Amino acid sequence: MRFTTVAFTAAVAALLTAAAPSATAEPHAARARAATPPGQVCFWTKPGMMGQAWCYGPPGYAEAENGTQRSAYSFESRANGSVYAISYGAGSSCVYREIRKDDYDEDWTAWATKLDGVSHETMGCEQG
Secondary structure, eight states: OOOOHHHHHHHHHHHHHHHSOOTTOOOHHHHHHTTSOTTOEEEEEETTTEEEEEEEOSSSEEEOOTTOTTOOOEEEEOOSSOEEEEEEOSTTOEEEEEEOTTOEESOOTTTTTTOOEEESSOTTOEEO
16 A cells, blocks of 8 residues: 555544643543542542542541641542541531542542541531
8 A cells, every 4th residue: 555645644643632631621620530549539639639648448537647647638539439527626526527439529628627626427426
């Protein structure tokens, strides 16, 4: 088979176009969410899933780490069910916020300064 210069140039251009990133590439947050490992929920210290990150995988309770305790401004869950963000108040009081499978918030200001830890159960806390 013999290619002309025009046919060869067109074929190379088609291959390069297919390999090039799309002009409508997905936003940064969508790419960041894809980084959350299956079976876990991740929290970030800044909105838009930026900053330091900490991930939790059930079961059990874990204190938030890596700067996210009381400073979790975004999250994404790829856990296989609900997990619960836990916030401790004065004394033995505590509240929880349910985080469902595939739930995420790029600007979690309502709970950003409340997160103390995460559990696979409500730990006897009240919904808050």
